Amino acid sequence: MNKPISPSQHTPPLTQIGRPPPPSFEQAKNRRQKVRAAGLDPNYWYPVEYSKRVKPGQVMEVVFWRRSVALFRGQDGVLRAVENRCAHRQLKLSIGRVEDCQLVCPYHGWTYDGGGKLCKVPHELFGKPLPNITLRHYPVRERYGLVWIFFGEAARADSVAMPEIPELEGPKPWAKLLVDFTWKAHHSMIIDNVSDFTHAYLHRKFKPFTDSTLTDLRVEGDNVHVAYDTQVAAGPLMRHFVDRSRTNVNAMKLCYQYPYQWSDTDGKIKDWCFCLPIDEQTTRAFFLFYFDGFKIPFLPLKMPRQVMEPVLGIAKEAVFKPLLEEDGVACEAEQVGYNEHWNAPIAELNPAVHEFQALTIRKWESYLASAPAGDLRSFG
Ligand code: FES
Ligand SMILES: [Fe+2]
Structure with a gap:
């Protein structure tokens, strides 16, 4: 029996004429195979959306090389970007809502700030302290009508130039x-x-x-x-x-x-x-x-x-x-x-x-x- 292909791997199915899919970067044998499997270095600023499409109180999903990020604009007008995953049961936070300047998971209401820190759990804690959880967060900027995110190491963001126009x-x-x-x-x-x-x-x-x-x-x-x-x-x-x-x-x-x-x-x-x-x-x-x-x-x-x-x-x-x-x-x-x-x-x-x-x-x-x-x- 063929091994089922997990959708989470996003592996393309066999091609129409029954050939295996293209090789990964590591498997690639020549320059073209390598380049067609290569990613882009996340340690640059990448545009993800038009500024005007992310209004105060809105959250949306953006994806960089399969990494999902919840981008939201607080009521203060400032954009924030955090890992798109509630630490509780892994729901995408982009299906949640923005309250003031925080992002709220739609299931049990766990609430994260723009730094990805869990700051509120609105239900019984069963005698336990608030879990000490911080999701990854990403530097965000707005320029030339676009929202830009630095998906790499956040500490490097300020030293990497954006396109200058x-x-x-x-x-x-x-x-x-x-x-x-x-x-x-x-x-x-x-x-x-x-x-x-x-x-x-x-x-x-x-x-x-x-x-x-x-x-x-x-x-x-x-x-x-x-x-x-x-x-x-x-x-x-x-x-x-x-x-x-x-x-x-x-x-x-x-x-x-x-x-x-x-x-x-x-x-x-x-x-x-x-x-x-x-x-x-x-x-x-x-x-x-x-x-x-x-x-x-x-x-x-x-x-x-x-x-x-x-x-x-x-x-x-x-x-x-x-x-x-x-x-x-x-x-x-x-x-x-x-x-x-x-x-x-x-x-x-x-x-x-x-x-x-x-x-x-x-x-x-x-x-x-x-x-x-x-x-x-x-x-x-
Ligand atoms: S899954 Fe997000 S609060 Fe429970
Ligand atoms: Fe062209």
């Missing part, structure tokens, strides 16, 4: 556009996608980049820099909004700045992609685009700043979401293909992709070598 700070911030997706694909497939312009074919309708030639590939520490000669924003809609007299749209710089990714067109059009790895086949990707300015279509005039946000709202629905959904469809299909054919020969032409993957593997190996026992591991 000076263009969105100060009295005259650039106009920005945020969009996110949850794709059934490993995070490394998304990183491979966003900085590898060989997939222009996928976007032949929107043409965000065309006729690309790789002109630079440099690995500097935990950054992989790439540059392309390309035609940026040549699509039917966006080309009318980009001021080609002020912006060099013939080249783009990109970087896999572990664990984030960014691009820059002539210092005028920029974006970041932040991946939240949920498990080895699920990733939530937040894309943050920001623009120095637009021109008014068909006129040589700069668009007034106050008009840019509503225009970006329309562009988000008309261009950015459908364009990125093309990437999502491709990445999810790649995951399906990988699950079936993880042992197929590697046929990758772009040297940049090799470097992205090597960096992800190297960082995960060094995390595993230093991680406390029982901390995040790869699955398998």
Whole structure:
């Protein structure tokens, strides 16, 4: 009889053609198998949700590499994040409620503060003292409209930089556009996608980049820099909004700045992609685009700043979401293909992709070598 597969292991079932599932990081035999099983180092700040979606008195579950966290905002407006597990009988605290600035389990009402400390048991204690229990808690910040959590060692949080985006700070911030997706694909497939312009074919309708030639590939520490000669924003809609007299749209710089990714067109059009790895086949990707300015279509005039946000709202629905959904469809299909054919020969032409993957593997190996026992591991 076949051994039943425990759902808690989340092990993918045998593939449709009866092959075993892809190997774990430890079992992996080559670079592609390794990168598709690698996690992301939790000792960075990861975005988990839009700030405005977590209102005072609300609690929600967020997941990083299968680690479940209860994120809640107290009535004082401050966000807190604790291990999503009541110490009593292991219910998820995210199905509980927020009272003032504490989180209450829905079953027997055990109550935890933002530091994860059990501070109240509202029923008989049978002559015993209040149990001395502290759940793990996580540093939380809010920036650029997003909630960020540091899932690694809390003591390191203050010394690890968040992405710095000076263009969105100060009295005259650039106009920005945020969009996110949850794709059934490993995070490394998304990183491979966003900085590898060989997939222009996928976007032949929107043409965000065309006729690309790789002109630079440099690995500097935990950054992989790439540059392309390309035609940026040549699509039917966006080309009318980009001021080609002020912006060099013939080249783009990109970087896999572990664990984030960014691009820059002539210092005028920029974006970041932040991946939240949920498990080895699920990733939530937040894309943050920001623009120095637009021109008014068909006129040589700069668009007034106050008009840019509503225009970006329309562009988000008309261009950015459908364009990125093309990437999502491709990445999810790649995951399906990988699950079936993880042992197929590697046929990758772009040297940049090799470097992205090597960096992800190297960082995960060094995390595993230093991680406390029982901390995040790869699955398998
Ligand atoms: S299970 Fe949470 S209070 Fe009992
Ligand atoms: Fe793409």
